[in-house]
């Protein structure tokens with residue numbers, strides 16, 4: 449989980465560690481599995497692993513445009529081969545890579561979108577220190593879980609459904625973006641507007657490995673992320689010869705930070721932690737300008753506005769250093785993701801499908817990480833559920849891997865769930 453200036457990063461590695469997850473009802477009456485789909489899922493595993501390997505061997509950090517364009521070519525080529533009308537769109541911000549869209553037209557009623565991202569958190573040369581490799585049930589490589597596993601599940605699921613002749617949808621859209629790990633600033637609006645034209649959005653971030661949490665859970669909520677910035681303008685003066693002529697911005701900033709550090713605790717659905725500090729310097733000058741930045745997490749939409757109002761009121765209430773000027777602002781990055789009742793209902797349907805193959809599927813209500821599902825669910829129009837990707841661990845960290853034995857259950861889940869959605 450990298451952190452840049454305005455853009456805290458996403459990702460769901462910590463999902464597993466956050467707030468627990470509820471497992472499906474073991475022992476509930478099971479339906480028999482769809483034998484054809486299950487057999488097809490089993491048969492698809494080797495090809496999925498090949499695809500995964502091909503993707504992992506393309507280094508595609510969020511700022512590696514060459515690698516991202518190679519990923520886009522791979523994904524677009526596969527979608528075309530599956531019969532999609534494809535399109536590239538330039539991300540509207542960031543490194544200048546492409547978003548890939550693939551649209552399938554079917555014979556049914558529902559409009560369904562599947563989304564995953566092509567970028568990783570790693571820098572150039574990562575394959576030298578963290579190569580693709582297999583070890584027992586684990587397949588290692590940079591980005592293999594987050595989120596190349598998600599892309600591979602989408603492509604393999606669509607192949608299975610194509611082979612089965614499934615066309616029970618009006619529109620099936622696949623979106624692969626190149627900037628999720630840097631906040632989706634160049635693709636988030638497209639995700640939000642496209643999602644509004646679909647009934648259901650399945651998002652394919654990874655789920656957690658079994659050593660971290662049981663039940664390969666789907667995700668129903670994630671915190672939104674914002675940045676609080678406080679600026680103080682004082683007056684410079686010689687720190688030795690005439691300090692009394694200065695107005696120390698650093699001292700005033702320290703005062704305002706103490707005044708505001710607990711403000712969010714009184715506002716439901718938002719947290720604020722001041723984490724960064726910058727001053728103009730130099731050491732021998734009374735500080736003219738000082739700035740602090742804070743990490744804001746939002747679990748109730750709109751709570752950041754209440755925090756902003758409380759911050760404005762607090763700094764207006766008084767100052768320690770006369771003649772200084774303090775301003776503060778809260779800028780939202782990725783919004784909060786709240787799947788709501790309809791998302792939970794879809795998650796429960798997915799739990800039933802996992803039970804058909806004697807597996808339990810967890811539903812995690814909320815994580816502190818960010819996700820593109822938040823853009824898809826922003827207006828509340830589409831039903832959105834997250835984490836249909838493969839089970840894994842080590843993303844945003846080291847020795848990232850997926851669990852091979854999560855491949856068949858995920859393919860079965862996604863293909864069965866899509867056929868169920870198509871019937872509705």
Ligand SMILES: [Zn+2]
Nearest residue numbers: 459594595653
């Ligand atoms: Zn991700």
